[in-house]
Amino acid sequence: MSESRPAPGGPLGTVADEILVERAVDGDLTAFEALVHRHGPLMRAYTSRIVGSQTEADDVVQEALTIAWRRLPSLREPSAVRAWLMRIASRQAFTHLGKRASDVPLAALDHALPADTQPENVAVRNAQLEALSVALDNLGTDLRRCWLLREVAGLSYDEIAGEMQLPASTVRGKLARARVSIYAQMEGWR
């Protein structure tokens, strides 16, 4: 984990999500903190790819986690908390984008790949991830967001349409284009 404080030590770091969720529902802040340590980095990384800026993503994830705490008692499947958190992060990311006055082009934001993912330094696997990263960047904002919502957060077409405020048929079309584009760009890696 790469958070600013060490992960809570002891058994709380090793118990199942379900136990942590139950404790957090009962009001245990330490258990919630353990959930944040476990799933926060993925939420931050995912949201950064959606909004195009790590600084903004960190604000979005903060809001998402505050909301998650409040709504935890309504979570039906505590073992599925990760997917649930990713959905809340998706929702908050789009709420945030809606508030942004005009959609700032990605290049103007601080999104940058960590230096050590440069293909010359790393193994085939990382080069493959780098290729996908480039393919995603080439997609354009909307197509990339559709793809991430679908494949990373696991949202349905209708849910994506709801978040992006687009007709479901448009989402279907965008996903189809994203798929063909990534499929073609990744041809050498398949």
Place this chain on the structure above:
Amino acid sequence: MTNLASIPLECGKTLDELSDYLAADRIPYDPHVETCPDCLNALTALARLAELSRDLISHDAEQLPPAPENWLRTILASIRDEIRAGRSLPIHHADPRARITVTEGAVRALIRSAGDDIDGLVIGKCEFVGDVEQPGAAVEVNVGASIAWGRPFAELYTPLRELIYDLLHRHTELNVTSVNVTIEDIHGFDPALSGHVPS
């Protein structure tokens, strides 16, 4: 390797159709797709791309610089005001003008803290079933727990139940009719202790 020129594939299927089929966990069974080499290749590639997308975000997460110093503190500070206290359990006092209560949340915290101190146990949920606000009403206590791998449950069950009875007796006036403990999970699996490595 599937050729890009075959989108839609030579057999006539499109990536869209195959992607939908994949999303539906390949149900209902499509006899064409499942026997067509082009379709099967494309299905594998699509599944791989979806998996790779999730891997990419996981990889990002590992490479991510730590969140700013006050990031977590801000979250915890903002939710600390929304602590779930639950119902109020009345405590009898000789002075009828005094109204003393202890919150459900406080009693749960007590049980968690004492239960966690038993080596090999981590307490999960803790619920009081019954009208806890009514003095003398029958109350059932349900506690969930995770047990350390390799520890016999029987060894921990009795101390935990006794501990809970004792805590509730000392700190509340609940009429506890039963304490039910459910082991919900096992944590800390260590192959070195098990003598064999899971396959």
